Amino acid sequence: MPTSRLTEARQRLATPAVAAELAAGLAAREAFISPKYLYDALGSRLFEAICELPEYYPTRTEAAIVARYSAEIARAVGPGATLIDLGAGNCAKAAALFPLLHPAQYVAIDIAADFVRDAIARLQQRFPHIEMTALGLDFSSKLDLPDVVRTEKRLFFYPGSSIGNFTPDEARAFLQRLRAACDDDGGLLIGIDLVKDAATLDAAYDDDLGITAAFNLNILRHVNRLIGADFDVLQWEHRGFYNEGESRVEMHLEAMEDLSVSWHGGARDFSAGQRIHTENSYKYRQSLAVGLLEQSGFAATHVWTDPDNWFAFIHARAVPR
Numbered sequence: 001m002p003t004s005r006l007t008e009a010r011q012r013l014a015t016p017a018v019a020a021e022l023a024a025g026l027a028a029r030e031a032f033i034s035p036k037y038l039y040d041a042l043g044s045r046l047f048e049a050i051c052e053l054p055e056y057y058p059t060r061t062e063a064a065i066v067a068r069y070s071a072e073i074a075r076a077v078g079p080g081a082t083l084i085d086l087g088a089g090n091c092a093k094a095a096a097l098f099p100l101l102h103p104a105q106y107v108a109i110d111i112a113a114d115f116v117r118d119a120i121a122r123l124q125q126r127f128p129h130i131e132m133t134a135l136g137l138d139f140s141s142k143l144d145l146p147d148v149v150r151t152e153k154r155l156f157f158y159p160g161s162s163i164g165n166f167t168p169d170e171a172r173a174f175l176q177r178l179r180a181a182c183d184d185d186g187g188l189l190i191g192i193d194l195v196k197d198a199a200t201l202d203a204a205y206d207d208d209l210g211i212t213a214a215f216n217l218n219i220l221r222h223v224n225r226l227i228g229a230d231f232d233v234l235q236w237e238h239r240g241f242y243n244e245g246e247s248r249v250e251m252h253l254e255a256m257e258d259l260s261v262s263w264h265g266g267a268r269d270f271s272a273g274q275r276i277h278t279e280n281s282y283k284y285r286q287s288l289a290v291g292l293l294e295q296s297g298f299a300a301t302h303v304w305t306d307p308d309n310w311f312a313f314i315h316a317r318a319v320p321r
């Protein structure tokens, strides 16, 4: 049995800090669960399935940009980087870059610790000459990199527009922490989803097969395991839509009937139609994306986009302190 399944079977409970964060979100007037809890072992696999969906354009659009501009990307970055993959998942995107970037070290970080460790174990066999480390940690509020991570030429890799899960203010603070975590020879390779028509965005986060719905609902089972809650996924429905005024896609879970939920140390009633907010995915205009990097201590050297201008893949260097 793979390590991740073993761990799920052991029904690992949350640390006190995680339990407190989840309880506070569930008890809030407008209930929420952070999107980082979408990724248990099953959630990580469901996200891989989402990336295969025709409606989910970000993964294939970003991959096409990288394939088309691979030589330019390789020149901009140069060899010998310490490639630090933030939210590495199955590490597939970084692996596609290895032959271009020839990193000296690859560091895969993910809150889904077992999933990323399994991925690194497989990847190390394919690329035995690259030094690799998997780190299971939550980077949303701080980034403490252990001594095993080389300090030379740190290149943070943050693809897939995961930056969109933060509000613009949170994103700026996060990027500032990345700048603080590298020397003047550091940089960033980031994928940022751009504003586009609402129908495309609606479909991307509410697909016909219901894979995104399963991904969203699975957060409830993860929360059940983490804090001993008794969510019944059959009582909840997925909602995913573009909120144009906020320039973000929102995912929610909506109660289909009046119901009660309890967890270790708390309980709450939800009436039919009441929602739990589970994810934001902010969409940027290209100029605002570049501005965000500049306000965070980085300077964009290249912005590569697709012919439809749906997605931006950006290399930025650290501005010397």
Ligand SMILES: C[S@@+](CC[C@H](N)C(=O)[O-])C[C@H]1O[C@@H](n2cnc3c(N)ncnc32)[C@H](O)[C@@H]1O
Binding pocket: 035, 036, 039, 044, 047, 086, 087, 088, 089, 090, 093, 109, 110, 111, 112, 137, 138, 139, 140, 159, 160, 161, 162
């Ligand atoms: C949208 S997926 C992207 C996966 C992959 N990088 C890609 O672009 O296809 C987000 C990944 O980040 C991880 N993640 C989300 N929030 C995190 C956090 N706060 N700390 C560490 N990893 C996180 C998830 O477990 C998941 O693997």
